[in-house]
Amino acid sequence: xxxxxxxxxxxxxxxxxxTMLNVPWNVVVWDDPxxxxxxxxxxFRSYFGYSDxxxxxxxLEVHHKGRSIVASGTLEEAETHVSALHGYGLxxxxxxxxxx
Amino acid sequence: xxxxxxxxxxxxxxxFEAPExxxxxxxxxDVAETLEPQARPDEDPLAAMVGIxxxxxxxxxxxxxxxxxxxxxxxxxxxxxxxxTDRSLREAKIGALKASSFALESDPxxxxxxxxxxxxxxxxxxxxxxxxxLDITTSEDAERVGEQVDFAAVEDIHDYMAVVYNxxxxxxxxxxxxxxxxx
Numbered sequence: 001x002x003x004x005x006x007x008x009x010x011x012x013x014x015x016x017x018x019t020m021l022n023v024p025w026n027v028v029v030w031d032d033p034x035x036x037x038x039x040x041x042x043x044f045r046s047y048f049g050y051s052d053x054x055x056x057x058x059x060l061e062v063h064h065k066g067r068s069i070v071a072s073g074t075l076e077e078a079e080t081h082v083s084a085l086h087g088y089g090l091x092x093x094x095x096x097x098x099x100x
Numbered sequence: 101x102x103x104x105x106x107x108x109x110x111x112x113x114x115x116f117e118a119p120e121x122x123x124x125x126x127x128x129x130d131v132a133e134t135l136e137p138q139a140r141p142d143e144d145p146l147a148a149m150v151g152i153x154x155x156x157x158x159x160x161x162x163x164x165x166x167x168x169x170x171x172x173x174x175x176x177x178x179x180x181x182x183x184x185t186d187r188s189l190r191e192a193k194i195g196a197l198k199a200s201s202f203a204l205e206s207d208p209x210x211x212x213x214x215x216x217x218x219x220x221x222x223x224x225x226x227x228x229x230x231x232x233x234l235d236i237t238t239s240e241d242a243e244r245v246g247e248q249v250d251f252a253a254v255e256d257i258h259d260y261m262a263v264v265y266n267x268x269x270x271x272x273x274x275x276x277x278x279x280x281x282x283x
Contacts, residue, residue, distance in 0.1 A: 032166075033242040034231040036269065038276035039224060045283055046217070052283075082171045083185050087192050089224040091169050093178075 024097040025078035027071040029090055031062050043088045044070065048081075072097060104274030105216070107281045112211040114275075116204065123264065125201045127226045132197040134164060134229065135190045156186035163232040167193065167225055197222045213282050216275060223272040230265040234258070 029040075037059055044055035048071060061068035070092075071081050078094035085092035105114040116124075137153065147154060157179070159165045168189060170178035196218040203209055203219065211219055236242050246269075248262035 033236055033239045034227055035224065036273055036276060038273055038280065039220065042220070042276050042279050042283075045280075079171075079181065082181070083189070086169060086171070086185070086189055088221055089167070089228055091166075093170070093172050095172065095174075 023075075024072050025075050025094050026069045026097050027073075027078050027081045027085070028067050028093050028095060029058075029062050029070050029085065030093070031066045032091055035090060037063070039088075040090065043085070043090060047084060047088070104271060105211075105278045106274070107278040110210055112213070112216045112275070112278045112282075114209045114211075114271075115207070116209065120267075121204045124268075125204055127264070127268070128197045128201040128222055131167075131222075131225050131229050132194045132201075134161070135167060135194050135197075137187055137190050153187045154183055156182045158182070163229040166228045166232055193221070193225060197225065213279070216279055216282075220272060220275050220279060223268055223275065226268050227265060227272065230261055230268070234261055234265060 040059045040062065041052070041055045044050050044058055045052060048055075050058070058068050058070050062070075071078070073081075075094075082092045082094045103115045105112050144154070158170060159168055168182070168186060171181040171185075172178040199215065200219045200222040203211060203215055231242075234241075234245050236245055245262045245265060248259060249266050251263055254260050254263055
């Protein structure tokens, strides 16, 4: 058996996106009144491997400021993180780091 | 009455009364059903297999919209992301909900860390759905609903949902405390 490349989704990206691959992207988590603080801290610690202190700081930033940048990286990394965070039920988006 | 989850040497353990198991299983299956992708006769089976849904669009049901949120404030980017991830996200959530429902079959319920993570996601998804039905959009709303913890005081469906929401919140909190101890 041979394996087809698993990269098909990349073909659907528009050229504009491809040229921006080197621009760092931010992963943003937004506040909502439902997710438990303990749950958000656990997700930040277990998924990102953050320390308890860092996870709590980010969680409180989400809670008090409405949003927090929880990770940065390439477009692919940001997409992977957002996808994982949606799996956890967190409200996450990604945006270019120079997003105004 | 349930005792909540605790971390033990055998894993993360919870004990439940039969009506609590039935309630949770009903909630897990209701949310799984809500997430079930609509099969279409003209669907490209190959695209479906790799998790692409060319027609995936933002759900109109507010509960579903919260379970499958937009990934970007740029609508075009959000739509593209949704086409690539909607199906696999639905399937992952349904998988966790079904596994969690199955885990409730044993007494006491004993979970590995991985199973407990699935259980936590599933409880969270239940709460997201109940919260939209209860119109919880601000922390004041959450506080108001949070006061309703007495089954004996239930007068209508809204009260009932609020009490259920608080029960699931309490259960998830106990599970998160147990999981945090495993880190």
